[in-house]
Amino acid sequence: MLVAKVIGNVVSTRKCESLLGSKFMQVHIIENGKETDKYMIAIDAVGAGIGETVLITTGSSARVALPKDREGNEIPADAAIVGIIDYTNE
Numbered sequence: 001m002l003v004a005k006v007i008g009n010v011v012s013t014r015k016c017e018s019l020l021g022s023k024f025m026q027v028h029i030i031e032n033g034k035e036t037d038k039y040m041i042a043i044d045a046v047g048a049g050i051g052e053t054v055l056i057t058t059g060s061s062a063r064v065a066l067p068k069d070r071e072g073n074e075i076p077a078d079a080a081i082v083g084i085i086d087y088t089n090e
Contacts, residue, residue: 001055002030002057008050018075019077022075027040041079043080045065052085054081054083056081
């Protein structure tokens with residue numbers, strides 16, 4: 001799992017049908033309590049907003065964390081926001 005800060009929304013007018021209705025967010029990765037120069041796009045599963053610190057899961061765990069599409073298939077995702085971090089003890 002990764003810690004990141006949400007820095008923006010990503011709008012995609014054309015995408016795979018199973019991704020319709022998904023909220024894409026651009027996040028800035030945090031390592032050892034400091035922001036890095038690494039960014040990624042993650043599907044928001046918890047309603048995170050810009051400026052919030054979040055918990056990201058990647059790979060097959062991201063697909064499992066997201067709801068299935070209308071036909072019961074997993075959504076093609078490599079990163080998902082699965083938690084909003086309220087406090088870290090650093």
